[in-house]
Amino acid sequence: MAMDSAQELFEHELEDIYYAEHELLDVLDQLAEQTDHEEITRAFEEHREETEGHIDRVEQVFEMIGEPPEEEECEGIQGLVEEHRELADMDPDQDVLDIGNVTAAQKTEHYEIAAYGNLALMADRLGMDEAGDLLHENLEEEEAALEKLKDLTDQYDFETAAA
Ligand SMILES: [Fe+2]
Numbered sequence: 001m002a003m004d005s006a007q008e009l010f011e012h013e014l015e016d017i018y019y020a021e022h023e024l025l026d027v028l029d030q031l032a033e034q035t036d037h038e039e040i041t042r043a044f045e046e047h048r049e050e051t052e053g054h055i056d057r058v059e060q061v062f063e064m065i066g067e068p069p070e071e072e073e074c075e076g077i078q079g080l081v082e083e084h085r086e087l088a089d090m091d092p093d094q095d096v097l098d099i100g101n102v103t104a105a106q107k108t109e110h111y112e113i114a115a116y117g118n119l120a121l122m123a124d125r126l127g128m129d130e131a132g133d134l135l136h137e138n139l140e141e142e143e144a145a146l147e148k149l150k151d152l153t154d155q156y157d158f159e160t161a162a163a
């Protein structure tokens, strides 16, 4: 089927991120479980809770455009999940895995930031103000989550992990 309008692209991108967010619920559960570092684990748990809010807002956007919430398989996130699985399969030391998990989570945040940044922009430009507001809220939370993860990397004691 040909895609011949920005509105259709918007819907497609919305379905893509809707799938990705559901995947990320599992990913964040797994990361929290695999990690043995209080602050990092808490960051994953907190962002998992926020992720439920993201899904809720995306569902509201579907309702605003009069479409049922549908998931479009998101190969971008699947690739990141697969990449992380490879790391976990290399039998890393716990310290190394902890920080590797933060790296993996940062990559997913970059994906989400690009997705929501463009969805919010399209919503604004297409005159869907309320939908735009919700998408901006998701975008801001993803950006804050990325900053939090970057702080964790900055503060991480790499000397310990190197020992
Ligand atoms: Fe999210």
Ligand SMILES: [Fe+2]
Residues within 6 Å of the ligand: 047, 108, 109, 112, 142, 145
């Ligand atoms: Fe996120």
